[in-house]
Amino acid sequence: MSRLLPLIALSLSALLPGCAAISNLSGGNDLEVFELRPLDDTPKRCGRGRLTELVIEEPKSRGTLNTERIMIRPSAIQTQYLPDAQWGDTVPITLQNLLVRGFSAYDVFTHVGRAPLGMGGDYALISEVQDFNAEVAGSGAIIRLRVDAQLVSEMEATVVSRASFTATTTAKSTRSADLIPAFDTAGQQLLAQMTDWGLRGIGVNPASCR
Numbered sequence: 239m240s241r242l243l244p245l246i247a248l249s250l251s252a253l254l255p256g257c258a259a260i261s262n263l264s265g266g267n268d269l270e271v272f273e274l275r276p277l278d279d280t281p282k283r284c285g286r287g288r289l290t291e292l293v294i295e296e297p298k299s300r301g302t303l304n305t306e307r308i309m310i311r312p313s314a315i316q317t318q319y320l321p322d323a324q325w326g327d328t329v330p331i332t333l334q335n336l337l338v339r340g341f342s343a344y345d346v347f348t349h350v351g352r353a354p355l356g357m358g359g360d361y362a363l364i365s366e367v368q369d370f371n372a373e374v375a376g377s378g379a380i381i382r383l384r385v386d387a388q389l390v391s392e393m394e395a396t397v398v399s400r401a402s403f404t405a406t407t408t409a410k411s412t413r414s415a416d417l418i419p420a421f422d423t424a425g426q427q428l429l430a431q432m433t434d435w436g437l438r439g440i441g442v443n444p445a446s447c448r
Contacts, residue, residue, distance in 0.1 A: 277429045290348065292341055379417060
């Protein structure tokens with residue numbers, strides 16, 4: 239089983255050809271494994287000093303998304319998976335890892351992690367994955383990612399901000415070689431939205447961070 243890290247270095251010639259007949263779910267035993275790119279995690283200074291600790295809780299999801307398999311929907315009521323490719327982790331863990339890396343780049347945080355350093359963090363990001371799939375559209379597909387999120391003040395036990403984030407892009411076919419880069423593009427859109435929202439929730443203007 240091969241692992242490509244990260245997709246920024248993706249060479250489409252290295253991908254196994256995708257299977258246009260997506261109903262064939264048996265596939266082979268050896269699936270190509272992919273991981274979405276994080277946002278640029280070069281350290282960024284926001285001119286505020288280290289302010290707070292942020293805990294990124296594992297996102298919730300329905301059972302069909304709590305898997306490493308890459309979901310593709312032939313119709314609104316059908317759920318299938320690519321027969322020749324999968325993510326490196328389940329969808330919720332994939333999103334959690336990407337958010338941890340994205341927020342960790344900013345110097346306003348004393349700590350960003352999956353759990354607090356002590357008894358509790360200052361803020362917690364709680365989310366639920368609603369969509370993380372490709373939808374067949376003609377000979378191609380629409381990639382649709384949607385996440386509902388809340389930023390919670392642990393000290394005050396209050397919701398500071400809540401929002402729903404959506405990112406979409408298109409792929410020219412249902413082959414893995416076209417779907418995976420399209421997922422990556424949508425993932426970048428989603429992460430940028432969520433990172434900017436989270437920074438504003440703690441009083442930091444993302445535009446001031448360099």
